[in-house]
Amino acid sequence: MSKSRGQWGSKVGFILAASGSAIGLGNIVFFSANAYKFGGGAFYLPYLIALFVIGIPVMILEFGLGHQTRRAFPESMHKAAGKPGEFVGWWALMNACFIVFYYITILGWVLGMLIGAFGQLWQETTPLKGFAMDELANPHGYFFSMLSSWKPMIFVAIVWILNAILVRRGVATIEAAVKVFVPLMWIFMIVLIVRGITLENGFQGVWLLFTPNFEVMKDAAVWQGAFSQIFFTLSLGFGVMTAYASYLPKDSDQTSNALLTSLMNCGFEYIAGLAIFSILFAFAMVPAASTLSMMFFIVPTGISQMPGGDPMVMAFGLLFFLLLLLAGLSSSVSLVEGLASSLIDKFRISRAKAVGLFCIFGFVGSAMFTLPQVVNPGLENDGTLGLTLLDLVDHWAFSYGLLIVGLLECLLIGWAFGAKRLRAGVNSSSRFNLGSWYDWLIKLIIPALILYVLIVGIKGEFAGLYGSDYGPNYKDGFSWMVNSPQFILVGWFVLTVGASLIFTLRGKYSEGSQ
Ligand code: PFF
Numbered sequence: 001m002s003k004s005r006g007q008w009g010s011k012v013g014f015i016l017a018a019s020g021s022a023i024g025l026g027n028i029v030f031f032s033a034n035a036y037k038f039g040g041g042a043f044y045l046p047y048l049i050a051l052f053v054i055g056i057p058v059m060i061l062e063f064g065l066g067h068q069t070r071r072a073f074p075e076s077m078h079k080a081a082g083k084p085g086e087f088v089g090w091w092a093l094m095n096a097c098f099i100v101f102y103y104i105t106i107l108g109w110v111l112g113m114l115i116g117a118f119g120q121l122w123q124e125t126t127p128l129k130g131f132a133m134d135e136l137a138n139p140h141g142y143f144f145s146m147l148s149s150w151k152p153m154i155f156v157a158i159v160w161i162l163n164a165i166l167v168r169r170g171v172a173t174i175e176a177a178v179k180v181f182v183p184l185m186w187i188f189m190i191v192l193i194v195r196g197i198t199l200e201n202g203f204q205g206v207w208l209l210f211t212p213n214f215e216v217m218k219d220a221a222v223w224q225g226a227f228s229q230i231f232f233t234l235s236l237g238f239g240v241m242t243a244y245a246s247y248l249p250k251d252s253d254q255t256s257n258a259l260l261t262s263l264m265n266c267g268f269e270y271i272a273g274l275a276i277f278s279i280l281f282a283f284a285m286v287p288a289a290s291t292l293s294m295m296f297f298i299v300p301t302g303i304s305q306m307p308g309g310d311p312m313v314m315a316f317g318l319l320f321f322l323l324l325l326l327a328g329l330s331s332s333v334s335l336v337e338g339l340a341s342s343l344i345d346k347f348r349i350s351r352a353k354a355v356g357l358f359c360i361f362g363f364v365g366s367a368m369f370t371l372p373q374v375v376n377p378g379l380e381n382d383g384t385l386g387l388t389l390l391d392l393v394d395h396w397a398f399s400y401g402l403l404i405v406g407l408l409e410c411l412l413i414g415w416a417f418g419a420k421r422l423r424a425g426v427n428s429s430s431r432f433n434l435g436s437w438y439d440w441l442i443k444l445i446i447p448a449l450i451l452y453v454l455i456v457g458i459k460g461e462f463a464g465l466y467g468s469d470y471g472p473n474y475k476d477g478f479s480w481m482v483n484s485p486q487f488i489l490v491g492w493f494v495l496t497v498g499a500s501l502i503f504t505l506r507g508k509y510s511e512g513s514q
Contacts, residue, residue, distance in 0.1 A: 005070070005341075006170040007247050013175040014252070015260055017334070018235075018244055020178040022265035023185060024331030025106060025295070026233040028324060031269045032276040033291040034225050040208040040277075042216035044270075046226035051266055054449065055230040057441045058406060059241060059258040060434070061413055064426040066245030067254055072341040073239025075509055076246070077409070080417035083504060088408045089239060090500035093339055095401035096238040098492065100335040101365035102390045104163070106292070107328040108156030108370065110321055112146045113296065117317035122304055143296045147386075152370040157363060159332070164359040166333045167340055168352055171247050174333055181326045186268070188323040193271055195306070195316065196278030205277030220456035227453055228399050233269060234262055235331070237402035237409070240338035255430040279303070292387060295324065336362070346507050392467045392488040399457065401496070407450040414443035465489070 008014040035043040069076040074089030081088075113121060121142045146152065166177050196202050216222055231237045245254070276294070279302040303316045336358065343354040372385040413422055419439035427433045467485035 005247060006172060007249060008171055009175055011252065011257075013179065014244070014248060015257065015264075016178040016182045017171070017174055017330075018241065018257070018261040019264045019268075020182045020185075020327075020330030021235045021240055021244065021334030022233060022261060022331075023182070023268045024233075024327045025103065025291075025324060026229070026331075027265065027269040028189075028272045028327060029276070029295045029299075030291045031229065031233065032273050033294045034229055035209060035273060036277075038222045038225055039213050039216050041211040042213035042222060043226065044209065045212050046217060046223050047229060050223075050226045050230040051262065053441070054227060054406075054446050055234050055236065055266075056258055056262045057438060057446065058231075058236050058410065059234055059262055060254055060426060060438075061409070061422060061442060062236060062239075062241040063245040063254040063258050064422050065413065066242035067248050067252065067429075068422070068425045070246045072243040072246060072345050073338065074342050074503070075345045076242050077412065078509060081412040082416070085412050085416065087500055087504045088405060088412060089342070090503040091401075091496060092237055092239045092405040092409075093342055094496035094499050095397045095405065096240065096335050096338060097362075097365070098393055098397045098401075098496070099238070100332060100339070101362060102369050102393060103328065103332055103335065104159050104362065105152075105156055105366040105369040105386075105390065106295075107159045107325060107332060108152050108366065109143070109147070109296065110324045110328060111155040111159060112151055113143070113300070114318065114321035114325060116142050116146065117314060117321050119314065121300065121317060122310070122313055147370070153367065156366045156370060159329070160359050160363045160366065162329060163332055163336045163362075164355055166329070167336045168355050170351060171244075171337070174337065177333070178330050181330045185323060185327050185330075188319050188326075189268065189271055189275065191319060192316070192323070193275040193278070196275040196282070199278060199282035199306075202278035202282040205279070205281030206274055208281070209273050209277045220453055221460070223449075224399065224403075224453040224457050227450065228402055231402040231406055232398060234265055235334060237405040238335065238338060239342065240334045243338040243341045244334065246341070251429050253430045254426045255432050255434060290391075292390075346503070346509065348510075388467075389488070392485065393492065395466050396489060396492045400454070401492075403450050403454055407447050407454070410442050410446045410450075414439070414447070419443050 008017070035047075037043075065076045065080060066073075069079045071079065073092055074086050077085035077089035079085075123142075166173055197206065235241055245257075248257075276299060279299060283302045283305050299320060300317065303320060304313055306312050306316055336355065339358055340351065340354040343349060343358065344351055347354075369386040369390045372389070413419060419442040420436070422442075423434050423436075423438050465485045467488065
């Protein structure tokens with residue numbers, strides 16, 4: 001079981017792995033889409049405040065917990081706060097499970113687009129029935145016809161296999177992979193931003209991203225968006241950072257690790273925002289708020305209009321999708337590692353078995369989001385059902401799951417384990433000492449802020465449950481999945497809470513657990 005948990009080979013290896021987990025699709029497209037949705041400059045101030053007031057302190061908490069207990073998230077939380085803590089730990093992982101299902105489906109689609117970028121993606125395609133927008137740009141046609149074939153099932157299987165290979169041997173393989181992936185991601189991103197801002201009018205996009213709008217900041221939805229984005233982008237509330245930190249040597253400095261990881265992540269996010277906004281503005285496109293359309297239609301349409309002819313279009317298309325794939329893979333492996341190490345810790349199964357079982361299960365989960373199109377490609381009906389399903393699951397797991405875990409972990413560590421105790425452990429091996437202000441952040445301020453946005457969000461759901469307008473668009477086949485938005489909400493809640501209860505109550509941790 002835990003006798004050979006493994007250890008990061010170097011501090012650099014750990015930082016690359018943690019920042020590789022943090023830097024992902026969230027940075028490249030979700031941030032820009034969210035920023036646009038909330039009016040560009042209206043978003044980045046709440047986002048920056050969320051980074052310093054919530055993101056960095058919670059990352060110190062998650063790193064500190066893993067480093068002090070040297071266990072994955074559920075057992076760490078068990079050691080810190082008993083059974084209730086363990087339940088929260090498993091619940092975080094159950095949300096992570098849903099998120100990794102669709103995250104890998106998206107990566108499968110990215111792989112399909114990467115292959116298309118060799119040529120097919122840019123060719124004329126006949127507009128697909130029922131999809132008027134198709135006539136506007138080629139990427140729509142390519143994307144939807146790919147989705148209506150069996151290919152995405154194969155692409156999704158390939159991405160799961162890649163994850164299994166990277167995680168099967170433990171952190172040593174992950175470390176070797178991120179040493180290549182992360183520097184490449186930075187290089188690709190820098191090339192993209194240089195291209196973006198040197199395009200005619202490209203620089204105007206930068207102004208939109210950076211012009212603050214204080215009016216919109218009164219809207220609680222902006223804050224909920226910023227808080228969820230901070231949790232997601234920093235990979236917090238998933239148990240992943242705790243699992244990664246559990247493989248650190250005893251004397252490592254968690255405060256500087258958390259600062260470095262967070263700042264690298266958010267730096268990358270801003271650079272990505274600049275690149276995406278400049279491309280969009282250069283070609284006078286309206287960046288749709290939907291993250292998926294940003295990734296699969298809008299940016300590719302911008303790339304297809306780049307000067308320099310076919311070779312340039314192809315080169316930047318390949319660069320963009322390869323960047324998404326590398327960034328996504330270094331994130332998805334951390335999710336798989338967080339889940340596999342939790343199963344290994346609790347059920348004392350071998351790593352190969354935990355990883356193998358989870359990846360097969362995960363493939364079935366990911367198929368949920370791409371199979372409906374294959375079975376019924378009629379676009380008026382189930383053709384976009386997988387996308388809608390993905391949107392609904394994302395809504396609950398991303399906008400609520402992460403924040404609820406964040407709230408509960410702060411309360412349990414703050415009050416049951418003791419923020420002071422956690423801080424003493426962190427300070428004992430850190431160059432920069434955290435003061436008692438940190439305790440109050442964890443015990444009171446962060447929970448109060450999260451609770452506020454959650455309450456406002458839930459009140460909004462009562463006024464009109466998210467997804468209520470989807471149902472009427474779907475009529476047959478798999479439509480029962482989204483016809484009632486309550487179905488997804490109750491399904492997500494019952495499945496995640498039920499499975500967490502089962503995992504908490506079954507089996508026992510060995511020595512040293514409470
Ligand atoms: N932080 C990743 C992103 O921004 O795309 C997503 C993610 C990866 C979330 C790993 C959670 C996680 F454990």
